[in-house]
Amino acid sequence: MKNRILAGLLAALLMVVCILAIPAPAASAQEAATEETAAEPETTETPEPTLPPVSTEKPTVPEISDPLPDVDIHSWEFTLCNSYNSRGWITCQRGNLEGIGIDERIQEAAATLMADARAAGYSIYVARAYLNTEWLENMYLTTLWVCNYDPVLTARSFQGPGVSEHQTGLAIDFTDTIGHAANYEYQFEDPEIFDSELYAWLMEHCADYGFIFRYPAEKAPWYGVSCPHAHFRYVGVEAAKFMVEHDLCLEEFISLYDPDAVYVPDNGRLA
Secondary structure: OHHHHHHHHHHHHHHHHHHHHOOOOOOOHHHHHHHHHHHOOOOOOOOOOOOOOOOOOOOOOOOOOOOOOOOOOOOHHHOOOOOOOOOOOOOOOEEEEOOEEEEHHHHHHHHHHHHHHHHOOOOOEEEEOOOOHHHHHHHHHHHHHHOOOOHHHHHOOOOOOOOOHHHOOOEEEEEOOHHHOOOOOOOOOOHHHHHOHHHHHHHHHHHHHOEEEOOOHHHHHHHOOOOOOEEEEEOOHHHHHHHHHOOOOHHHHHHHHOHHHOOOOOOOOOO
16 A cells, blocks of 8 residues: 555656656747837838928019009909918808819809810819818828928928918819829829820910919919919909919919018018
8 A cells, every 4th residue: 555655656756857847838939029029119200291492582573564454352263372371261152063162153164164175185174172171171280290290391391271272162173184083182193294285285275264373383482382283273364364474473463453462471482
């Protein structure tokens, strides 16, 4: 009996020794990867916006010898908003152009322009027209984050609430690509439009319908930040033809009637 008990105790002791001698299992590949990730977290860089060059020259009101059009620059067609002239909360008389919001007072002119462009053999669509305040506020906050919360850099990168013409419903970004129609993505780009036959047609005929190309690059000291698309603005036929004939932007045209109606900073651009 005693021999059996001793044999049992020896067997149990050997099992304990064997268990203790077995090495601990290595960490799994997943656990190792988790520990490595925790030890060395990956970092991502915030993309820097592409900014236009800064001009240090303040523009001057052009001298025009021809009689000025008989228009009221305080009328709705000449609502001015840009980097230096904020309108605050802007409302428009909502209309509809091929399913996209637009000021109803320019709806007929815009529809006729598009119909005539198509009759001339061109594909034309509305990429953007009216943008409400809420959308612009959200996009402004997104740009502010991209610019590391630098307000000046943000202002030079995006036309936010109060300074965007899209808030008036009087401006249209045209495109010849159906994939860009009704495009409200944050970083919408359509650089090919400027080399297209449609763009050439618009530049030649837009004034016949009361529109102007709103942001010529050489006029940047007047308006600050441009809209990087084929951005056309309604001002009425008489004013549009005069502006095209005399190579004027909207700010210059208004300044001919009242130089104090347009504010331009001394450095000519956002610093």
